[in-house]
Amino acid sequence: MEKQDKFHEDYFGSDHVTVIVPETGWRKLDIRELWAYRELLKALIVRDIKIRYKQTVLGVAWAILQPVVTMIVFTIVFGKLAKLPTDGYPYPIFLYSALLPWMFFANAIGTAGGSLIGSSHLVSKVYFPRLIIPFSSIGSGLVDLSISTGILLLLMLYYGVPLTANIFAAPVLLVGVIFTALGVGTLLSAVTVAYRDFRFVVPFMVQIWLFCTPVVYAMSLIPDRWQWILGLNPMAGVVEGFRAAFLGKPFDLVTLTISFSISTLIFVIGIIYFEKVERRFADII
Amino acid sequence: MNAAVRVEHLGKQYVVGGAEQIYGSFREMITGVFTAPLQRYRKLKGAVHAKDTFWALRNVSFEIEPGEVTGIIGRNGAGKSTLLKILSRITAPTEGRAILSGKVASLLEVGTGFHPELTGRENIYLNGTILGMTQKQIRSRFDDIVSFAEIESFLDTPVKRYSSGMYVRLAFSVAAHLDPDILIVDEVLAVGDAAFQEKCLRKLDSASKEGRTVLFVSHNLKMISALCDSCIVLNNGKVLSKGKVSDQVNLYLASLFDETEVSENPDATEEQGPIVIDNVRVCSTNGDSSVIKLGDDVSFEFRYNADNLDGKAISVGFSLQDTTTGEFVLVYYSEFNNVYFYDVNGKGIVRCLVEHLPVVPGKYLIACRVVADNREIFFKENIGVAVIRDGDFYGTGRLGHRAEELTKVLVDGSWEHLSGITEIGDVNEAS
Structure with a gap:
């Protein structure tokens, strides 16, 4: 506790000296400052969650409805009509385990992309590390994610698919998804400020990205020697990884490694x- | 001792016309890749005039000692807000630097980050955190914040149900409990009722007595005079002067009259709205029309130039600002009389006839405003000057000379003696 306050003191204490100079090209990310402002990050996340569930009439129901309806429609189209192979799992579970990280990711980059514009009243009136804005916008999606994870566990119970030790990899994979979402979301938020009409590009991008990711189909549908190309899509490895974690399939470490490296790269660029x-x-x- | 605030050659440049190169759209960026060489060619030929950049602030330097309360005054567009934005680190300067020693809190707006759906309690925590307090600090000051704002019974009500007074009180209260070493305040006290303004001023005053440095921007010269030790006058992005507050306020008032100094107000050129009022004439309808006397019937004529109003209902208003104190003695809009103008187009005159002018002798600056759909579509300060001379307001010659020493405005009523009634409450029944 004492130590935590020290960081805050460094930036908000009486000994702090603020030096204001013109912007000069590249700036070094001030991680200590970001840490000093972590309470703001928390406060904004809490605000978003509260508002999200206060304002919408459906509230929590919305967090359940969205993935479930998507799952039903996709199951009918891709599972029943197109009869895509699923490595032997019931299509709803096969799909849902991948839909889980995908929907979090898609929502996260959508909200993060517009987050700076949406917070213009803050940006123009008070100073804080702006990175807090896209970062915090991703937080409320985590609540939705945990709700839909609950649904997945119920589905697995219903279809009699047992959990395996693979599930312990889920937290690591979650970190990977968050990492990717933060990178892409941060990049999009900054680009959207500079180019307003970029926000029309984002939904289109998300749609294309969905089909470049093994969500509705299995990675195994792609010939082995070409799978690494799919791995270049950072979501591909993670989504397939989630499926493996929940359904107990073996992990594809090569693809995962490529995806994680690309995620890191995007994060840094963002x-x-x-x-x-x-x-x-x-x-x- | 080191200065609490040291500003050295600070400057901020904005791009006026070529702005689209910054704002832009993604589509333009893509097409720009192809058209850029052509544009560059044209620019070389001088066909496209690269629209100017403009300095909102230039070569501004000053120092403020710890514990000093400094006011910043200047016309609209003089650079006050830009200076505060730079000192609050919202925008970066183009040149120069500023050094602030100690914990800085800036209050450019009351209630930044308040969310209407959240309760008073939730907003205290949110707003406090945004302003830089830790949860612990907020918790320990929570009761003070609530009692200062006088909203005890509405703590768990969403602030969207608050009256505007309550909202402002709560917002100011959070900010007032920041305990910074340097407090930067923009025109935030303009809102709220007089009693609360008074309370806020006392709070600011006690902050300065505790050795806090305060930087205070306001149009209210009376507030500036009451609160500040020293004062900086900005004009056209430069420091006109700095010194003792009383001298500076007089200097500023004098500069308002300097007709030769046309302020290069960027807002005025950018916000060339659908209507512009470019001239005003004030004349008396009694006797000599060029001399306006207290008690005269006075005509205020506003010449407008309008297009694209699309038949919108507009309300025209004006105010008179006393040039010796900076106080507004009169604000009058046509909508107060439920009068709106519909068919305003092209050039024309809107006239307001004030019978029996109740404003005491003095020199007044006229500001003019046009409102449509509750939104300001035109505003200009110092559009003209009204000089009011002494006159026989009551027509009795009984008001001692120099009404201006007694009051700002006069009223005319009727007086009677209600004999036989001894209780105040009985008056209505009797009449």
């Missing part, structure tokens, strides 16, 4: 770009 344009936000928002 942060660097964001930091570069951060100081201009208030002028152009």
Whole structure:
């Protein structure tokens, strides 16, 4: 506790000296400052969650309905009509275990993309590390994710698919998804401030991205020697990884490694770009 | 001792016309890749005039000692807000630097980050965190914040149900309990009722007595005079002068009259709305029309130039600002009389006839505003000057000379003696 306050003191204490100088190209990410502002991150996440469930009439029901309806429609189209192979699992579970990280990701980059524009009243009136905004916007999606994870466990019970030790990999994979979502979301939020009409590009991008990711189909549908290309899509490895974690399939470590590396790269690029344009936000928002 | 705030050659440049190069759209960026060489060619030929950049602030330097309360005054567009935005780290300067020693809290707006759906309690925590307090600090000051704002019984009501007064009280209260070393305050006290304003001023005053440095921007010169030790006058993005508050306020008032100094207000050029009022004439309808006397019937004529109003109902209003104190003595909109103008187009005049002018002798600046759909579509300060001379307001010659020493405005009523009634409450029944 004492130590935590020290960080805050460094940035908010009486000994702090603020030096304001013109922006000069690349800026180094001030991780200590970000840490000093972590309470703000928490407060904004809590705000988003509260508002999300206060405002919508359906509230929690919405968090259940969205993935379940998607699952039913996809099951009918891809499972029953197109009869896509599922490595022997019932299609609803096969799909849902992948839909879980995908829907979190799709929602996260959607909200993060518009987050800076949506917070223009904050950006133009008070200083804090702007990175907090896209980061916090992803938080409320985690609540939805845990609700839909509950549904998956119920489904598995219904279809009699047992949990295996693989499930312990889920938290690691979740970190991977969050990481990717933060990277892409941060990048999109900064680009959307500079180019307003970019927000029309995002839904389209998400749609294409969905079909480049083994959500409705299995990775095994792709010939072995080409699978690594799919791995270049950072969501491919993670989504297939989630499926393996819940359904007890073996992990594809090669694809996972490629995906994680790409995620890291996107994350770094996202942060660097964001930091570069951060100081201009208030002028152009 | 080191200065609490040191500003060295600070400057901020904005792009006025070529703005689309910054804002832009993704589509333009894509097409820009193809058209850029052509544009560059045209620019070389001088066909496209690269629209100017403009300095909102230039070469601004000053120092503020710890514990000093400094006011910043200047016309609209003088650079006050830009300066505060830079000192609050919302926008980066283009040149120069500023050094602030100690914990800084800036209050550019009351209630930043308040969310209407959240309760008073939730908003205290949210707003406090946004302003830089830790949960622990907020918790320990929570009761003070609530009692200062006087909203005890509405703590768990969403703030969207608050009256605007309650909202402002709560918002200011959170900010007032920040305990910073340096407090930067923009025109935030303009809202709220007089009693609460008074309370806020006392809070600011006690903050300065505790050795806090305060930087305070306001249009209310009376507030500035009451609160500040020293004052900085900004004009056209430069420091006109800095010094003792009383001298500076007089200097500023004098500069308002300097007709030669046309302020290069960026807002005014950018916000060239659907209507512009470019001239005002004030004249008396009694006797000599060029001399306006207290008690005269006075005509205020506003010349407008309008297009694209699309038959919108507009309300025209004006105010008179006393040039010796900076106080507004009169605000009058046509909508107060439920009068709206519908068919305003092209050039024309809107006239307001004020019978029996109740404003005491003095020199007044006229500001003018046009409102449509509850939104301001035109505003200009200092559009003209009204000089009011002494006159016989009551027509009795019984008001001692120099009404301006007694009051700001006069009223005319009737007086009678209700003989035989001894209790105040009985008056209505008797009449």
